[in-house]
Amino acid sequence: NAGVTQTPKFQVLKTGQSMTLQCAQDMNHEYMSWYRQDPGMGLRLIHYSVGAGITDQGEVPNGYNVSRSTTEDFPLRLLSAAPSQTSVYFCASSSRLGYTFGSGTRLTVV
Amino acid sequence: SQELEQSPQSLIVQEGKNLTINCTSSKTLYGLYWYKQKYGEGLIFLMMLQKGGEEKSHEKITAKLDEKKQQSSLHITASQPSHAGIYLCGALPSTGNTPLVFGKGTRLSVIA
Numbered sequence: 001n002a003g004v005t006q007t008p009k010f011q012v013l014k015t016g017q018s019m020t021l022q023c024a025q026d027m028n029h030e031y032m033s034w035y036r037q038d039p040g041m042g043l044r045l046i047h048y049s050v051g052a053g054i055t056d057q058g059e060v061p062n063g064y065n066v067s068r069s070t071t072e073d074f075p076l077r078l079l080s081a082a083p084s085q086t087s088v089y090f091c092a093s094s095s096r097l098g099y100t101f102g103s104g105t106r107l108t109v110v
Numbered sequence: 111s112q113e114l115e116q117s118p119q120s121l122i123v124q125e126g127k128n129l130t131i132n133c134t135s136s137k138t139l140y141g142l143y144w145y146k147q148k149y150g151e152g153l154i155f156l157m158m159l160q161k162g163g164e165e166k167s168h169e170k171i172t173a174k175l176d177e178k179k180q181q182s183s184l185h186i187t188a189s190q191p192s193h194a195g196i197y198l199c200g201a202l203p204s205t206g207n208t209p210l211v212f213g214k215g216t217r218l219s220v221i222a
Binding site: 035044045058092103 | 114116119143145150151152153155158198200209210211212213214215
């Protein structure tokens with residue numbers, strides 16, 4: 001099925017570890033974005049990309065890094081995980097017709 | 111930057127009752143999305159509104175965008191336990207392909 005695929009679905013990290021959250025879409029959308037969701041905070045934008053090779057920061061970019069080498073993939077890297085990064089992460093891709101969200105990655109940093 | 115305020119933050123209704131959730135912006139909305147989220151799960155797309163005065167319905171849920179394009183409401187008729195969850199509004203702050211800005215969500219519980 002066409003859509004946005006996020007992996008892993010669950011992850012537990014120790015403080016200071018690094019990891020990459022994967023996001024892939026097969027709809028040929030130019031636009032992709034990463035959000036984090038915390039209780040009572042809605043979804044907050046971390047980074048986004050308007051096309052391969054182009055990325056920009058959102059509302060809460062600190063501690064995260066992104067790159068966009070292909071249209072399909074938009075990985076999110078945690079450089080040195082902190083307990084404050086415990087959250088649910090959603091990737092989205094979009095066109096002028098609308099947004100499609102992945103099913104989320106639940107990350108816990110201990 | 112655009113900010114979206116959702117009200118109420120939480121809502122408990124008896125099964126069969128009607129309810130309304132509001133989403134208000136300080137600036138013009140160039141597109142307004144409504145999503146539903148079951149606890150611990152992903153986002154389910156409900157509706158998208160773009161034109162002032164636009165209204166869309168799906169089953170027992172109706173969404174409206176006011177003429178000024180600064181406020182949207184989501185109305186559920188004859189609520190059911192299946193309607194329980196978190197409702198999120200997300201707005202396009204400008205024309206073109208831009209990031210969605212989200213409200214903080216409304217947590218809906220439906221009791222028998």
